[in-house]
Amino acid sequence: MATILYVDDEPSIGLILEDTLERAGHQSVGARNVPEAMEVLARGGIDLIISDYRMPGLTGLEFLSILHRDGYDIPLIMLTGYASIEHAVASIKAGAVDYITKPVRPQQLELAVDQALEYVRLRRENESLRREVMEFRNERQIIGDSTAMRRIQQTVAMAAPTRATVLLQGESGTGKELFARAIHEQSDRRDRPFIQLNCAALPEGLIESSLFGHERGAFTGAVKRVEGAFERAHRGTLLLDEISEMKLDLQSKLLRVLQEQEFERVGGTTPIRVDVRVIATTNRDLAAEAAAGTFRQDLFYRLSVIPVLIPPLRERKEDIPSLAMRFAVRTASEMGKEITGFSREAIDYLQESPWPGNVRELQHSVERAVILTQDPIIQLHAFDASRYGLTPHSGTPRVSGSFAAITPPRLSQPVPAMSEPVMSPPAAFAAGDGAGRATGEVLLSSLNVNDAERVLIQKALEATGGNRTKAADLLGISVRTLRNKLNSPADEEDEPVA
DSSP, rough: OOOOEEEOOOHHHHHHHHHHHHHTOOOEESSSSSHHHHHHHOOOOOOHHEEEEHHSSSSHHHHHHHHHHEEEEEEEEEHHHHOOHHHHHHHHHHHHHHHEESSOHHHHHHHHHHHHHHHHHHHHHHHHHHHHHHHHHHTTOOOOHHHHHHHHHHHHHHHTSSOOOEEEEEEEESOOOHHHHHHTTTSSEEEEEEEETTTTTSSSSGGHHHHHEETTSSTTOOOSSSEOOOTTTTTTEEEEEEGGSSOOHHHHHHHHHHHHHHOOOBBOOOOOOOOOEEEEEESHHHHHHHHHSSHHHHHHHHHTEEEEEOOGGGGGGGGGHHEEEHHHHHHHHHHHHHHHHEEEHHHHHHHHOOOTHHHHHHHHHHHHHHHHHHHEOEEEEGGGGGGGGOOOOOOOOOOOTTTTOOOOSSOOOOOOSSSSEEEEOOHHHHTSTTTTTSSSEESSOOOOOHHHHHHHHHHHHHHHOOOOOHHHHHHHHHHHHHHHHSSSSOOOOOOOOO
């Protein structure tokens, strides 16, 4: 059911419109002229307007002009007793969605209303899809304002409108696919297919078929003709991910396609011409691979028309805060949490870590911190996996070529063997702010955990001048936990063991 406003100065026409609309299951609201109609529109809730072409005072065309001027995005059906092509053309040009002549025939009116409401539905659905697409594109937005990132984005902007092949090199997790999509979306092929093929993920025997397709009966199991990636990417972009994993015998076939824009399906004899823009990615030094003979030099030169080296995250530390905030806000939104930022200590830790897994590792680390934290501001201790019984990352991941990586530092330091009841303050506590900065060692009279906890809490409060928020941060606990510990009654002493 829709709410429809009809504007006509003839009472008899108004009765016909009202009766027809209500029989069709709609709710109607009447007005005799444009000023009355504007008052109804100001109250809101109108889905469709039916307006007479000629009325005392302002006409239907002038009414349309006022609607556009005031920003009312409501479809209008023009109604007139003077059937003429000139009136119809003038109404449609002014923005009316349909044109009906008097006397009003109920079936004609119902059909026009149904079509207009379907137009409204489709337009709103289209707007919703556009918003979803924009949100999706924003999710893939490249974050970073460092000098290296600005230089790369400038190169992408210049290369995108061309057909030149682009070679994206960099460590795993640096965002090579994101840059490939940016090239596609900034080109005139943005509305065409973007096909991605991971050369490392496919079995050796299926790579050729995946690239070029195959004919029916080309091999065992080929029960029908299948189009390959090149054919599906016609007039669009083909991303060849991890191109360095492709075997040498297939590299020669790929070189021919890049040069001739022509290929044959596996088992076929008919050449197929395509218009495909190719982007390749690799986490290896492809120039060194070509020099060593493990990758064809001629293919390397053909792929690297525009070579782009994406730096690892540890070489653009100034981009880390904005990246971390983006990941935190996204994860918090999915979980229904409120995250307003990071503490200074947490940001320092993120910028000091080498991140061998690059942006992908940073994203996962921030997501984990958002999940585990209870505070709107993510503190340093949220990145300490061992505090929550999780296994910290250890070991050096395998990398190839010259893109070396190192293991990030762990927040949790190994606990030294205690020969006597002496505990060193944690690093964050020792580096605390304020005049009461703690240094040296904390002496304990026993190994009782409750006693040690009380001593550490007291020392943290002294070091921060009684500020519970800072003390909780030094102790690596939330303010709520600290408050509960301070307000809880003293634990009863253990009974002596006989």
